[in-house]
Amino acid sequence: MNGASHDAVRQPHAVLDLGSRTAKALKIERLLDLQARSQPLRLLEIGTGSGGIAHYFATHPSLRCEVDAVDVVDNRLTTGDYRFQQVEGVALPFADGRFDVVISNHVIEHVGDASAQAQHLREIRRVMHPDGVGYLAVPNRWMLTEPHYRLMFLSWWPRSLRTPYLRLMGKGTFYDCEPLQLGQLERMLTAAGFRHRNLCIQALRETFEIERPAGGATKLLRKIPDGLLRPFRRIIPTLIYRIEKKQPWAESHAG
Structure with a gap:
C-alpha cells in the first residue's frame, strides 16, 4: 500500500487456536471429498496462520499429502511436517499446475483492493493442476x-x-478488510476462469456435525431440507466455494 500511513497497514488477523484449525481442516476435507481423490495429494495452503490446517493434512492418518504453505507473516504455532515460505503480496512462488488441492481460507479479504483480489484468484488458478480442486472461504459482507x-x-x-x-x-x-457479496464473488470467480459451487449449506451442516454432533440444533438441522435453507445463502456469515479450473474446451464453448 504505497503512501499508506502506519495506521493503514493491513494486519494478518491469524486465528491462533490449533483446536479450531483441526475442526476447520476436517470440514475442508469433507467438503472437497479428498478421501475420494488419487494420492498422494500435493496441497497448498495460502495464509497459513497458526499452521494448524497445514499440519492436519501433513500428518493425516489416511490421506497422503505433500503440503506447502505460505503467508506474508510467520505466526505459526506448529512448524513441522510441511514446507513453509514467507511471501510478499499475492504472487505465489510455485510452478504452474503444481497442486492438486489449493486452500484459501479467509485470505482474499486481506490481500487488498479488487485488483489484488482478482490477482489472488488468478494465482490460485495458475498453480492448480488441471484436475485440481480448491476451497475458498471469505466473510460475507452482509454478516x-x-x-x-x-x-x-x-x-x-x-x-x-x-x-x-x-x-x-x-x-x-x-x-x-474487503469482505465480498455472493454475486460479486461469483463474478470474480468466473472472470478468473473457475467453475464454482456454493458450499454454504453443506458447510453449515458439517460445522454442526463436527462441533456439536449430539446437539439439539444439529438434530434439527438434519431434518431441514436444503431447499428451505438455500434462500438464506446470501446472508450466511461465510461464503464458501469449491472451485475448479475451466478447461480450454469448456471455455471456448461456453454459452
Whole structure:
C-alpha cells in the first residue's frame, strides 16, 4: 500500500487456536471429498496462520499429502511436517499446475483492493493442476457481526464510512478488510476462469456435525431440507466455494 500511513497497514488477523484449525481442516476435507481423490495429494495452503490446517493434512492418518504453505507473516504455532515460505503480496512462488488441492481460507479479504483480489484468484488458478480442486472461504459482507473486529454492521457501511465507524466505536483505527457479496464473488470467480459451487449449506451442516454432533440444533438441522435453507445463502456469515479450473474446451464453448 504505497503512501499508506502506519495506521493503514493491513494486519494478518491469524486465528491462533490449533483446536479450531483441526475442526476447520476436517470440514475442508469433507467438503472437497479428498478421501475420494488419487494420492498422494500435493496441497497448498495460502495464509497459513497458526499452521494448524497445514499440519492436519501433513500428518493425516489416511490421506497422503505433500503440503506447502505460505503467508506474508510467520505466526505459526506448529512448524513441522510441511514446507513453509514467507511471501510478499499475492504472487505465489510455485510452478504452474503444481497442486492438486489449493486452500484459501479467509485470505482474499486481506490481500487488498479488487485488483489484488482478482490477482489472488488468478494465482490460485495458475498453480492448480488441471484436475485440481480448491476451497475458498471469505466473510460475507452482509454478516451481522464483522468477525475481525467483533463489531455489528461494520461491513454493511459503504467503504468510505467503515474506518470512521470503526474509530467511532473504539474498535480500531483502520478497517483493513474487503469482505465480498455472493454475486460479486461469483463474478470474480468466473472472470478468473473457475467453475464454482456454493458450499454454504453443506458447510453449515458439517460445522454442526463436527462441533456439536449430539446437539439439539444439529438434530434439527438434519431434518431441514436444503431447499428451505438455500434462500438464506446470501446472508450466511461465510461464503464458501469449491472451485475448479475451466478447461480450454469448456471455455471456448461456453454459452
